Amino acid sequence: MDADRAFGSVSVPIYATAIYRYKAFGKHRGFDYSRSENPTRQAAERAVADLEGGTRGVVFSSGMAAVSAVMTLFRSGDQILCSDDLYGGTYRLFERILKHCGLRFAYVDMGNPRTVAKRIGRRTRAVFIETPTNPLMKIADIRGVARIAREQGILSVVDNTFMSPLLQRPLALGADVVVHSATKFLGGHNDLIGGAVVTADPDLGERMHFAQKAIGAVLSPFDSWLLLRGIKTLAIRVARAQQTAEIVADFLATHPFVRKIFYPGLPRHHRREVHFSQADGPGAVISFELARQSAVPRFLDALQTVLLAESLGGVESLITHPSTMTHADIPPEEQAAVGLTPSLVRLSVGIESPDDLVADIAQALRKAGRFR
Ligand SMILES: Cc1ncc(COP(=O)(O)O)c(C=O)c1O
Numbered sequence: 001m002d003a004d005r006a007f008g009s010v011s012v013p014i015y016a017t018a019i020y021r022y023k024a025f026g027k028h029r030g031f032d033y034s035r036s037e038n039p040t041r042q043a044a045e046r047a048v049a050d051l052e053g054g055t056r057g058v059v060f061s062s063g064m065a066a067v068s069a070v071m072t073l074f075r076s077g078d079q080i081l082c083s084d085d086l087y088g089g090t091y092r093l094f095e096r097i098l099k100h101c102g103l104r105f106a107y108v109d110m111g112n113p114r115t116v117a118k119r120i121g122r123r124t125r126a127v128f129i130e131t132p133t134n135p136l137m138k139i140a141d142i143r144g145v146a147r148i149a150r151e152q153g154i155l156s157v158v159d160n161t162f163m164s165p166l167l168q169r170p171l172a173l174g175a176d177v178v179v180h181s182a183t184k185f186l187g188g189h190n191d192l193i194g195g196a197v198v199t200a201d202p203d204l205g206e207r208m209h210f211a212q213k214a215i216g217a218v219l220s221p222f223d224s225w226l227l228l229r230g231i232k233t234l235a236i237r238v239a240r241a242q243q244t245a246e247i248v249a250d251f252l253a254t255h256p257f258v259r260k261i262f263y264p265g266l267p268r269h270h271r272r273e274v275h276f277s278q279a280d281g282p283g284a285v286i287s288f289e290l291a292r293q294s295a296v297p298r299f300l301d302a303l304q305t306v307l308l309a310e311s312l313g314g315v316e317s318l319i320t321h322p323s324t325m326t327h328a329d330i331p332p333e334e335q336a337a338v339g340l341t342p343s344l345v346r347l348s349v350g351i352e353s354p355d356d357l358v359a360d361i362a363q364a365l366r367k368a369g370r371f372r
Contacts, residue, residue, distance in 0.1 A: 012043040014225045034221070036213045044224040045196075047231050048186065051165040052178050054198035056205025058212050059224065063161065063181025064089055065217035066195030070157055070179055072211045073204075076102025078125040083110045083140055085133035085338045087181075088327035090159070096329070110140030111271050117148045126155040129175075132162050132275070135287045135322040135346040136339055137262040139271035142278050146174035161185070161313070166238040168279040171200050177208075182219075184313030188230040188237050192223045237315060237351055241284035244357060245349035249286050251358050257295070257369035259343065262287040284350075285312050287322075289343040291369065296321060296343060299368035305352060305360040312348030317357055319347045 004013050015038055020031040031037045041059060049057030060066040067090055074080065082094065084107040094105045108119050110129050127149050131140035142158060149156040157177040158170035164185035170178050180186055182194035197208045212218060219227065249263045261268075264275040265282030275282070290296055300308050306317045310325050320326050323335055323342045330340070349357065 012040055012225060012228055014221045015039045016221050035216050035218055038218075038221050038224070040221040040228075041219055041224040044219065044227045044231075047228060048165075048180070048182070048196045049198050051186075051231070051234070052160070052198040053165075053169050053171050054178065054200045054205075055202065056200075056208065057196055057198045058205070058208040059182065059219040059227065060195040060197070060212060061217040061219055061223075062193045063179070063183055063195035064093060065215070066179045066181075066197045067093060067159070068217070069197055069208055069211040069215060070177060071098055071103065072215070073155065073207060074103055074125050077104070077123060078102075079104040079106060079121065079123040080126045080128050081105075081116065081119055081124055082107050082128040083130045083133050083138070084108055085136045085138050085340070086128075086130055087134040087159070087161075088322070088329050090128075090130075091327075092329040109138065110145050111138060111274065113141050113144030113148050116145050117152075120148070120152050120154065124152070124154055126157055128157045128159070129170075130159045130162070131168075131278075132264060132283065132285070134162060134285075135262075135320075135327065135344065137264060137269070137285070137287055139264060139269075139275045141274050142168075142170050142173040142175060146170070146176075149176075150174065162285055163279055163283055164234060164238055164313070166234055167242075167281045167283060171198070173278055176201060177204060181313075182227055183311060185234065185238060186230060186313075187227050188234060188314055189226070190309075190311060190314035190316055190318075192226040192230070194219050194223055194227055238281075238284065240351045241315075241349050242281050244351070244354045245284040245286055246282065247354045248347070248349055248357055248361065249282075251361070252286065252288050255362075255365060257291050257365045258288050259291045260289040285346065285348050287344055287346045289341060290345070290365075291343075293341070293343040295368040296345065299364050300345065302364035302367040303360055304364075305356050306347065306364075312346070314348070315351045317348060317350035317352055319345055322346055 045057040146156040
């Protein structure tokens with residue numbers, strides 16, 4: 001991260017300005033209007049680009065704004081092949097807005113590149129991958145799918161929100177574009193809504209910057225600063241949360257009131273090898289199904305240290321009920337088709353004491369299932 005050039009301040013200053021005074025007619029200092037460029041935002045953009053191993057980072061006012069900017073690369077009639085278990089908000093954008101603008105979306109299991117290859121048609125222009133997926137933790141084969149995309153002359157886009165660049169760097173695996181909800185691990189403190197797009201392709205980088213300026217969904221100077229501050233502790237937060245998540249996953253895996261658990265850190269995860277061939281760890285998000293759907297409300301209400309809230313990747317442990325919260329906009333039959341059941345909860349492990357977390361989850365499971 002660059003220090004401030006004027007005074008050497010270690011924390012990048014918050015340039016809370018909309019405009020910049022021109023040096024003279026026709027001459028500015030590289031900044032004219034903060035929707036186009038802002039020094040604090042630029043510093044955040046350099047940081048995310050460096051983390052992902054890209055050459056250009058562009059940050060937005062939300063993860064959804066970042067995904068929207070990527071979609072400006074496509075035209076009416078183009079088809080985008082997507083992971084079949086996407087974050088509900090991404091699905092909503094695709095199905096309820098962009099479909100009406102003529103884009104087409106098809107959903108496929110990205111774990112098998114050969115299946116993906118078969119689904120690429122004349123109008124397919126990109127693959128849009130989430131891995132692990134939200135919330136079922138399905139694993140895509142980034143290398144394999146990106147290679148096929150390249151062979152077919154189409155783009156590969158990876159939403160890397162769940163792993164963060166600390167654990168997975170899709171550009172190095174062959175992907176063209178990475179997107180993030182910076183609201184999650186990058187920001188890390190549940191205090192900002194933001195998004196990022198990173199690429200190593202100068203033309204794509206320029207087009208993303210143009211989309212940012214043209215659409216105007218920019219990250220504010222203050223939120224850019226929060227993002228920079230969050231990134232300073234990304235490595236220790238992710239390491240700690242992941243370590244704790246492994247302890248929690250082991251506890252859940254043997255609990256009689258947990259029917260199924262979805263976490264690539266466990267030996268039973270069906271694409272564990274693929275995951276570990278492309279990521280440096282299992283991450284800190286665990287989804288699991290309770291043995292009885294009717295016990296879900298009791299379980300969620302009984303939790304005290306773990307907060308019932310709609311996000312992930314922050315220092316606080318959060319739990320959500322995807323089918324009625326984060327993924328409520330996906331029709332029930334489509335939720336069922338991919339295996340998202342009302343018994344499923346998604347836990348994002350924070351940096352609290354592992355003992356406190358396990359104790360909290362244990363007492364809530366006891367209350368929910370009346371286990372002793
Ligand atoms: C995987 C994934 N991508 C994108 C988003 C959207 O990000 P935001 O909420 O910052 O708009 C989310 C939000 O939960 C997400 O989980």
